[in-house]
Amino acid sequence: MADRRRINGPVGATTPPIFDKPAGPVATKTSDAIRKIFLKTGITPSASGSAYLELENPNPQRPGNTSLKLSCTVHGPRSLPRSAPFSPHIILTTHVKYAPFATRQRRGYLRDSSERDLGVHLETALRGAIIADRWPKSGVDIIVTVVEGDQDRDSPESQKDDEGWDMMNVLSGCITVASAAIADAGIDCVDTVAGGVAALVCEDDKTAPTIVMDPIVAEHGSILAACCVAYLPTRDEITNMWFKGRLPGADMMVYDKLMEKSLVACRCANRVIVQELNETVKKGQGIS
Amino acid sequence: MAQTIAIPGQLLGPSSKYVAGPGTHIHEANLYSSVLGTVTIAQPEKKIAPGPAKRLTKIAGLPSSSAQLPTISVSRTGITEKREVLPEVGNVVLCRVTRIQPRQATVAILVVGDTVLEAEWQGVIRPQDVRATEKDKVKIYESFRPGDIVRAQVISLGDQASYYLATASNDLGVIMATSEAGNVMYPVSWKEYRDPETGINENRKVAKPF
Amino acid sequence: MPITILQPSLAPPPKLRNVDSDSDSEGGADLEGDVAMGRPAKRARTQDSSIMTPGEIITDDPQWMRGHGTYIIPGASSNTILSSVAGTLAKTNKLLSVRPLRARYTPEIGDLVVGRIVEVQAKRWRVDVGGTLLAQLPLSAINLPGGIQRRRTETDELQIRTFFSEGELLVAEVQQLYNDGAAVLHTRSLKYGKLRNGVFMSVTGTGGGGGVVRARRQAFTLDISGTDEVSGSEKIDVLLGVNGYIWISKHIEGEGAAAETSGPGITRIEESVGLNVYSSQNDIIPVDTMREIARVRGVITALVENGLRVDEEMVIKGYAEAVEMAKEERDSADTLWLGGERGKRLANALVGR
């Protein structure tokens, strides 16, 4: 009979667990490239249009490392509720919602202010792209679900103060995925809008800050400034821009460079959209 | 003709050479695609009959200078089953009667031209638009019943909620009806349907069978 | 000057209507003087602060009749007239009325109003005229296109939105009033219809001294060729809606509310060649005209901000003054701006302070 009065030691020999401090962040991509994007349209049959976007996980062997995973559904064009006033345009509504498990901190089911903020940014980015007067008296809902946020969950010591830099990456992904989903839904657009991010990062004190495209927040010492842009490549126009940070001496040149780099990131993302849309059409033609 | 794929924002040609059809837009004197689909170039002589291409007829009626040009359009036909078209004035639509009131019959538009709609758009048929003649004598409950399938034509964008439809033509009206007993009926005259089992006639605005 | 910050100051004292005297008060007795108003508290106030507050007894002298903004307690002392709003006292002969300091527009039959379509219904439009209730414009109360007088048809009903759609501005006349005070408008005259080629401004809510007042002429044409910068003889139409909505636009011969029409407009419809009643396309407007339109708008803003009334006389005088001011300071760039201190200067010049 087992001795239940005290806690018994383990029967066999054990080795105490050693928590190895993982190596510091390593840059997994060059500063002039963006992570590989997986994009697919038409993944939600019940929606009018849908798309899924996933960013390449920079080092999948590390356990806590996650990449960005976004799913977007477009519902509509559909008729407005009876109570709504006459609208000569399509009424665009955007929702960005993190899944409760998408980030380190659990998210509630109600949208918090950062999610609403992202929704406004997304709306601004898309409203410039769609041709709203083609669909009078109708509405469209665009819902982006962040299945996995762009955060490193590795070890607590590498957790910096949440400065919200990852929000920029999420936003650029939202723009790209929503653009593909809108095209899938057949809503008139002037162009395929794509999102891109560039950041001014500082690895440590000794090196000068550099500008990187598509920054992986965890891999850099600190981010001084970042810029997320929604861009229409054919028209060469920007529908949404979000810059924040501190620029030494309010230098317009750094700012311009940052913008240019994010435009390059947008063009890269746009190529993915174009390719995926072409494939969608071909697939559709094959069926019918 | 080989089907050219166009994605939104793709350059289609100068606006001096083509007339903008559905699925395209003009930007700085050039035509661009605005939807994902295949490019169609229609010469002005031949009219494209069915479906969402109805829009073309409107543009053809524009000033003569542009009427000679071929119309370029991007259509989603054949790419996906799912496509949404807005009912437009002049379109022939199929709809289901959802509700009847003395002043109007409320319908849900199901099919525009050849296109089966994803969403339901609401339409309204007013008594004066049911028949072309003897409009004053029309009674809504003698013309439609909830559940009927009606072929109608869009006559106006209507108010904020509904499109205005009319059945004031021989080939427009109820094309499918069920009796009060629940049986599918067949038309017997321009204003009556008959239940094959009970043999009772019911009043409808009957569409002339083809 | 990037940002101008002004010292906080007290609101300007409301100007008394009887001083400004737009009501023809000859024959009326002096309220402060010979007629004993019989205020219970024996007039502890001076003239320039005589604002009536709701419930305040104006008089119990039976010789007065009560007008707008007053009431009488039914019963014993039915001679006592009390104020029902906060405002200044005005009298027309024996009629006592209190003009509210701030008020919404109360429509009266015959008023020329500028309105904005807010809703399109099956057979009528709902129009915002700055009142408490939306006015309505029935389809039957507009001139239908076609060049001849005709009955409205079903086609007109179906294309109601092509005449006026949401957001569009029109000038109309109050034809009828409902019991609840809602107005019914009509545009059955060449003077009325859709507005274009100009800018809109609203001075609603201003009562007391400022704002648009009912006058003999609500619409007039302003000659802007007086300014030497303007080439040619351009003119500006100013439309002071009684409801405080104002439209300032390029003058087009034979069009607009300021055009002189003799006889009822309804019968002259056939002659209306060159009319774009339902057009929403602007004509080409010379730059000088645009600038002068902005100047007129600035003058009206300055009038309102300084508590002066807005009517034909004041606008014309104010505009001439503004042109003078601009001439004096030719070198400085922002001669159009008439806010803040410049507005005060303009107002002072107008009232001769």
Add this chain to the structure above:
Amino acid sequence: MSSTSQHLLLSPAELAYLHGSLSLITPGPIRPDGRSPTQFRPLTAETGILPGTNGSARICFADGTEAVVGVKAEVEKTPLSPYEFVASTEGRKDHTQKKSGSRKSKKATGDEEDISMDVDEEAAGANDKIRGSPDWVELSVEIPGLRDDDSGTVFLTSMLTEALLADGEFVKKLWINRRFHWKLYLDIILISPPLSYPLPLLSLTTHLALLATRLPRLKSEADEDPMFDDDWAAATFLYPRQDTSAKASNKSSKPSSAAAAPASRPPITLLVMAVGDNIIFDPSKEELAVADSAVAVSVAEGPASESESEPEPESIPATTTKRNLQLLSVRTIDPPSRLTPPGVPNSVNAAAWGTMTAATPTTTTAATASATEGGAAKHPDARVTETEDVVGVWKAPRGGAKFGMLGAMVAKVLEREAASPRSQGAG
């Protein structure tokens, strides 16, 4: 709904006129109220209006829009992170920032500059580092008629918060010692209904309130539980005033401290819009309704600090302006112009009849004739057909802004040095 969701109905003719007058090139834009392109609306301002706050301000525009901001501070315990000492790389990184920050807080206590410098030198080696957390600032915006969780309000809130937190310097001012910090509550209330996009007004009011914000003087030292001077008169400004800091910089021998001395200013967010090729500051509501694009730019005047700032990218020459303006954040605002109703050209307008005016040179007589027939050419209710732009007909803008235009807007804001309102309002 849109961030600029106060739906303003304007007629197509009005919009076409406004757009036309604002996009004029030769004499520059003619604004409906006659302002010059860079001119702000005049405003009435006063600070210190609420005795129950640490700082407050009120601003009124001539049109009656009015905002009040109250700043309240509370002492809060800083949760100590067990990893604080582990993160060695960060420690090195923050080393420089710590110096400037701690000096600031020491100076805020009113000590002699020289002494505090010495203390600072000692402290630098062994002591903790000053770091702030974004959680130390709580900002709320109240707009009448809008729900608190309305996305427009949320957007405004996050824009104003972002400007405060973007450079990470502001929260360092709230550091008391390693265990305690100030928690700052900024309550921004728009009193009047929003007659125009309220961002510039709210930002200016917040700016003034922060300039007037004072925190009680700290009496305790180091990591003790904080004790404060009861005398409100001795309370120190969150943003030290110009005269005292100028004196301090003269006294100080070190060049670095001279650089740190000029009073920094709280951030300010300006609204700029573009119509055609013109850039217009502080647009009114109707001007915004025809904007091709609109941008909110946050700038702050920071302490100029070449020696302490991060090393600049090698490509960029270290230009130091006299007023060290810092660009903190830029956001495009969804211009309400995209939701405006389009005008109908006379050539396809069934309801317009009569001879065409000179404004439609392209209109053929055939079109006129058919239009006269009463809508025979085109059913009026048919969809807006795709046409080329016609002069004098409003069409809602599509697409976005050119790269160059956005850059020019931001550059113009920095250039205008617009972030320098001087408070004249008496307390």
